[in-house]
Amino acid sequence: MLSKIRTALIQFKVGVNKSANLLKASQFIELAKNKGGELIALPEYFSTPIYTFYNHAENIPDGPSSRILAENAKYHKIYLVGGTIPEEEDGNIYNTCTVWNPEGELIAKYRKIHMCDIEIPGGIKLKESEIVSPGDKMATFHVKDIKVGLGICYDLRFEEMAKLYRLSGCKLLIYPAAFNMTTGALHWELMQRSRANDNQLYVFTISPARGTEGYCCWGHSQVTDPLGNIVVSAGHGEEILLANIDGKMCDEVRQKMPICLHRRPNIYDTVKICDSDI
Numbered sequence: 487m488l489s490k491i492r493t494a495l496i497q498f499k500v501g502v503n504k505s506a507n508l509l510k511a512s513q514f515i516e517l518a519k520n521k522g523g524e525l526i527a528l529p530e531y532f533s534t535p536i537y538t539f540y541n542h543a544e545n546i547p548d549g550p551s552s553r554i555l556a557e558n559a560k561y562h563k564i565y566l567v568g569g570t571i572p573e574e575e576d577g578n579i580y581n582t583c584t585v586w587n588p589e590g591e592l593i594a595k596y597r598k599i600h601m602c603d604i605e606i607p608g609g610i611k612l613k614e615s616e617i618v619s620p621g622d623k624m625a626t627f628h629v630k631d632i633k634v635g636l637g638i639c640y641d642l643r644f645e646e647m648a649k650l651y652r653l654s655g656c657k658l659l660i661y662p663a664a665f666n667m668t669t670g671a672l673h674w675e676l677m678q679r680s681r682a683n684d685n686q687l688y689v690f691t692i693s694p695a696r697g698t699e700g701y702c703c704w705g706h707s708q709v710t711d712p713l714g715n716i717v718v719s720a721g722h723g724e725e726i727l728l729a730n731i732d733g734k735m736c737d738e739v740r741q742k743m744p745i746c747l748h749r750r751p752n753i754y755d756t757v758k759i760c761d762s763d764i
């Protein structure tokens with residue numbers, strides 16, 4: 487039992503009114519708890535309209551979003567991954583994921599490391615670094631004996647980061663995320679399956695539902711297992727995804743295909759890549 491967790495991922499539509507979003511988050515958390523959720527996760531920018539999140543930046547842990555998360559975690563006695571909050575500190579804004587334990591204590595805080603500055607002509611243009619400052623630390627926490635690593639949205643693209651979490655012992659990676667209609671269709675599912683398969687661990691993504699104010703989110707929150715199989719995935723509307731996580735499945739996959747033991751980092755570090763050595 488120690489290595490099993492009942493998880494619930496909440497995909498909901500975020501509106502313009504912060505208090506209404508916080509109330510809605512609380513209602514969904516209660517529903518997820520009633521469905522047996524022990525570890526419950528919310529989407530990126532769950533409490534703020536995504537296109538004007540910078541007008542709603544707040545302190546962690548003293549701001550209204552943190553307070554609601556702490557209260558819910560304690561009341562329902564759950565581990566709660568609080569999507570992300572626009573965090574204000576010393577005049578900077580960070581895109582920050584917080585994690586709360588069943589006592590309502592903040593046990594992990596992760597500031598998004600990779601800034602999403604992309605431009606796909608005819609598709610999507612984003613320049614996150616104009617507003618958000620990047621974090622410089624990765625963050626983990628434990629639920630029972632399962633170590634969990636945190637990333638946010640664009641971080642999903644960075645295999646090095648997932649590998650570092652894997653090497654530090656993580657069996658689950660959680661990414662609150664709000665992909666768009668262009669790159670969602672292109673890469674969303676593929677990248678989750680890749681990170682899971684490369685690192686032989688579970689991957690969760692939690693998106694806002696489509697219709698979220700000012701930004702057309704891809705939706706399709708997803709749970710992927712250590713073999714790269716999709717366990718369950720959402721459509722683009724409001725939904726709670728339920729999945730059972732079993733740490734022993736990671737152990738088994740890793741035993742049968744011990745790719746981590748077969749890595750040759752000393753060679754990767756020193757090898758010279760030549761066009762031809764003849």
Ligand SMILES: O=C(O)CCC(=O)C(=O)O
Nearest residue numbers: 602639640664665666669
């Ligand atoms: O990586 C992508 O395609 C989109 C990521 C994104 O929207 C973000 O990180 O804000």
